[in-house]
Amino acid sequence: MTALTHSAQRLLDKLDGFRVEIDAGRKRADIVLARPPFNIISMFQRDQLRLVFEALDEHDDVRVIVLRAEGEHFSSGGDIKGFLEATPEHVSRLAWNIAAPARCSKPVVVANRGYCFGVGFEISLACDFRLVTETTQYALPEQKLGQIPGSGGSARLQKMVGITRTKDVVMRSRRIPGQQAYDWGLATEIVPDAELEAATDRLVEELVVFSPLAQRTAKKLLNDTEDASLSASIELEGHCYSRLRQSHDFKEGVEAFHGKRKPTFTGN
Structure with missing residues (x-):
């Protein structure tokens, strides 16, 4: 331990x-x-x-x-x-x-x-x-x-x-x-x-298999938009999506998908 x-x-x-x-x-x-x-x-x-x-x-x-x-x-x-x-x-x-x-x-x-x-x-x-x-x-x-x-x-x-x-x-x-x-x-x-x-x-x-970065982002997004309007929630979701698009984990996920293998996410 x-x-x-x-x-x-x-x-x-x-x-x-x-x-x-x-x-x-x-x-x-x-x-x-x-x-x-x-x-x-x-x-x-x-x-x-x-x-x-x-x-x-x-x-x-x-x-x-x-x-x-x-x-x-x-x-x-x-x-x-x-x-x-x-x-x-x-x-x-x-x-x-x-x-x-x-x-x-x-x-x-x-x-x-x-x-x-x-x-x-x-x-x-x-x-x-x-x-x-x-x-x-x-x-x-x-x-x-x-x-x-x-x-x-x-x-x-x-x-x-x-x-x-x-x-x-x-x-x-x-x-x-x-x-x-x-x-x-x-x-x-x-x-x-x-x-x-x-x-x-x-x-x-x-x-634990998923990207820790994507999970952190999803949790914060869902918590933060619980009381927000639909339009504000969609806007924030778009910003989070755009940020994750630049991540190593997203690149790894796409490459693993096309390579027909399991991704190895690092949280970067």
Whole structure:
């Protein structure tokens, strides 16, 4: 395994409730929630998760990041007591920390089984690909505490499934089963529970084959144009296409296509 470094290494010296596994040979990094059975996410852990995503984004040996968890539940949510003890400044950073997967330029895959509540759901919504099983249950249950989602959950969910469904989920603290999440377009794929790891492996193996430059460009383009008008989105897409046309990866892709061989992309 390759070591993980970051400018804020002091905060990463002892990871709280999770670990990081880097497999340079497979061009993959796994962030593994490791506080079973419910993998409750502490306030300090949120800071560390952000830093880890930033460090992995700069890591040359990593092309795809996987967020997963030990045990039968992804995460039942945050540490409730931690909210009462946190300073207003710390609370104000919650959404920024949990948005780290979306800001990361590399593809982020999350594997969700069992409970995926509160911040567990919110950080999953910030990922690019969500894999679920028949045991998965998504929820934003903050109304039961006299609160609302505070890390971007209701906003992201509304963008994905609309205001009517989001009000039903948020205002009633209603759970979304895995199959329904897939039917609504929240999940990329639904697989039997025993096949979640294999499905994750297959998706990672598929993603690492593509040009990292083209993938970074596609992710940023799609994120940046989510709220843009159609004409502005088409204009920006054209500029991104033009820039990629000058890249070594595009030249390699064209030559490989005509040469009937697999391309070797370098990200240049």
